[in-house]
Amino acid sequence: MFCVKCGKDLESEAVNGLCMDCYLNGRSLLHMPHHVDLERCTNCEEYRFGDRWVSMGEEDALEETALGAMEVLPDCSIEAAAAKAVAQDERTFKVYVEADIYVNGCMVTETGDTIVRLKNTVCRKCSRQLGNYYEATLQIRSGDKELDDGLRDETVRRVRDSVEIQSKNNRQLFITSVKQVPGGVDILLSNISLAKGLAKELADAYGADTKESASLVGMSSDGIDIYRLTYLVRLPAYHVGDILEWNGSPCKLQSVGRNGGKIISLTNFREASVRRSDLRSMRIVAKQDDLMEAVVLSKSGGEVQVMHPKTYASTDLKVPDDAEIGDTVMTVQDDEVLYYVP
Numbered sequence: 297m298f299c300v301k302c303g304k305d306l307e308s309e310a311v312n313g314l315c316m317d318c319y320l321n322g323r324s325l326l327h328m329p330h331h332v333d334l335e336r337c338t339n340c341e342e343y344r345f346g347d348r349w350v351s352m353g354e355e356d357a358l359e360e361t362a363l364g365a366m367e368v369l370p371d372c373s374i375e376a377a378a379a380k381a382v383a384q385d386e387r388t389f390k391v392y393v394e395a396d397i398y399v400n401g402c403m404v405t406e407t408g409d410t411i412v413r414l415k416n417t418v419c420r421k422c423s424r425q426l427g428n429y430y431e432a433t434l435q436i437r438s439g440d441k442e443l444d445d446g447l448r449d450e451t452v453r454r455v456r457d458s459v460e461i462q463s464k465n466n467r468q469l470f471i472t473s474v475k476q477v478p479g480g481v482d483i484l485l486s487n488i489s490l491a492k493g494l495a496k497e498l499a500d501a502y503g504a505d506t507k508e509s510a511s512l513v514g515m516s517s518d519g520i521d522i523y524r525l526t527y528l529v530r531l532p533a534y535h536v537g538d539i540l541e542w543n544g545s546p547c548k549l550q551s552v553g554r555n556g557g558k559i560i561s562l563t564n565f566r567e568a569s570v571r572r573s574d575l576r577s578m579r580i581v582a583k584q585d586d587l588m589e590a591v592v593l594s595k596s597g598g599e600v601q602v603m604h605p606k607t608y609a610s611t612d613l614k615v616p617d618d619a620e621i622g623d624t625v626m627t628v629q630d631d632e633v634l635y636y637v638p
């Protein structure tokens with residue numbers, strides 16, 4: 297086999313009967329632009345690729361940019377490529393690439409290079425966040441006078457976790473700020489439907505009431521009214537783990553949902569479902585934090601004898617048959633009677 301043009305002996309590199317030199321005829325399989333710009337957000341340090349912002353290391357971003365700038369002749373395809381960035385100064389990098397290029401049955405290795413220029417900018421998300429942009433406020437309040445610290449931290453953590461997950465698919469979703477205010481906490485959010493979804497999430501998790509209100513804050517340049525939404529989430533006074541009075545006897549609140557909750561009686565340890573309206577009317581015997589630990593003195597069958605945590609008198613407690621009793625048990629006192637809390 298000889299090259300039909302120059303007559304050179306053909307080994308493996310034959311394209312359409314031509315040797316590679318004659319096929320290329322002065323062209324290069326691989327073309328690199330003289331330089332490419334790579335935008336980096338100075339705030340979140342993410343890099344821009346097209347219309348996406350990606351979190352990655354600088355070296356990877358530089359190499360990715362150079363690899364993305366490679367162009368090959370129309371009848372060629374890049375099978376594999378590698379890049380190596382060398383800094384020229386803080387913002388300028390020479391990136392060398394090597395690519396295995398497939399052309400008409402042949403694999404050819406070509407090299408090239410380009411300059412990648414790092415451009416500092418601020419991405420849209422950060423510019424909004426830095427500008428304290430927000431569309432909605434989530435107001436978390438309690439049915440009690442004050443939102444207790446534990447519950448406040450728990451709900452704020454829940455909101456943060458939820459926003460973090462949702463923002464993975466949508467960079468426009470973020471928390472602008474979290475502010476402690478008298479009676480609770482205000483969370484400013486970048487997006488109305490994000491706030492609405494979070495309000496519902498909290499309502500479902502805590503059996504909370506929600507109220508939506510809108511206020512007109514101005515007009516956009518194209519004449520559309522701009523509203524800010526406020527979602528008030530009022531957490532009920534009761535909380536999972538609290539002891540409530542139901543039909544005259546104390547019960548532990550096991551779980552709550554949007555429509556009500558589950559309780560377990562401390563007198564017969566039977567479980568029951570109760571409606572939200574019932575929950576609201578129940579007296580709170582003790583908050584979860586008010587439960588008292590009592591030292592177990594002896595146990596037999598459905599009863600244990602404990603040292604009363606206040607009077608230190610030995611006291612009998614009724615416990616469920618299947619209860620696993622350790623060295624201490626949790627108890628609550630109501631009307632001079634001490635109860636075991638499962």
Ligand SMILES: [Zn+2]
Nearest residue numbers: 299302315318
């Ligand atoms: Zn030839």
Ligand SMILES: [Zn+2]
Nearest residue numbers: 337340419422
């Ligand atoms: Zn950013």
